[in-house]
Amino acid sequence: MFTGIVTAIGEVVEAERKGPSLKRLAIASPYEARGIELGASIACAGVCLTVTALRERADGQPGCVFQVEAAAETLAKTTVADWEAGTRINLERSLKVGDELGGHLVTGHVDGVATIARIEPIAADPDEPWGATARFHIRAPEALMRFVATKGSVCLDGTSLTVNSVEGEVFTVLLIPHSLSVTTWGLRKEGDPVHLEVDLMARYAARLAEARPQG
Incomplete structure (x- = not known):
């Protein structure tokens, strides 16, 4: 984990x-x-x-x-x-017993490959070497979008991120300058593929909902 x-x-x-x-x-x-x-x-x-x-x-x-x-x-x-x-x-x-759980539980089992549809700079800061906070618009496979919810968690290329908004097959996440500097997100471009792992709890909740009509 x-x-x-x-x-x-x-x-x-x-x-x-x-x-x-x-x-x-x-x-x-x-x-x-x-x-x-x-x-x-x-x-x-x-x-x-x-x-x-x-x-x-x-x-x-x-x-x-x-x-x-x-x-x-x-x-x-x-x-x-x-x-x-x-x-x-x-x-x-990997997570050790007693470690701080700063993000969310991630299995490392990728559900699919999403695409960076757009990178939107939010606030330029001349004192930041990476420039600006940026909102990334992520286009995900249609089958996985039912697991993505506003304010929920996703793992993109190994990074725990909070979903800001969801519209159709696109959701957005926000990367602050620190995150851009200590991960590969500062190197990313529009059109790049990214690994997507949906939230573990969302996956099981959806499965339980599917199984309910079957008793």
């Missing part, structure tokens, strides 16, 4: 296809290797992936390079198939 609070930005340094249904990735991160066990889960742009190997960084920067493998389901449901060396991704270590 995760919280959707991004703790680092990683960079893909190796991406290798191991046949049509498997892709191996090596990701450079600021995480110390001694704090990661093989088999640990790390959310990579919101995708829960298992660490299969660790090594030192070749660039001399603090941290480590961890290796993960993405199988057929992940490659089909996410943008991981398109990741290549140089791709920058949001990272989060």
Whole structure:
């Protein structure tokens, strides 16, 4: 489990296809290797992936390079198939008992890929290196919109965000300058795909509502 609070930005340094249904990735991160066990889960742009190997960084920067493998389901449901060396991704270590739950409960199981329909600057600030707070208009797959509600939570590329408004197949979220600076959202452009995980409680509430007529 995760919280959707991004703790680092990683960079893909190796991406290798191991046949049509498997892709191996090596990701450079600021995480110390001694704090990661093989088999640990790390959310990579919101995708829960298992660490299969660790090594030192070749660039001399603090941290480590961890290796993960993405199988057929992940490659089909996410943008991981398109990741290549140089791709920058949001990272989060798995939640430990006693950790602060600053975002919302996130599983790392992506429901679908949404698209940034529009980026709307809200308030320019010359003292902020990232410029302005920005409202992102997100176009989601139609089947997932029933799980998205105003003031509810969504996880986009591993980031826990509050839904500001919903209209048709588009909802909006607000990114403050701090969030833009410590995540990959500051690099995003209109038309970019983003991983979407709907709120866990919304998913179960919808399923219960569906099952009620069946007794």
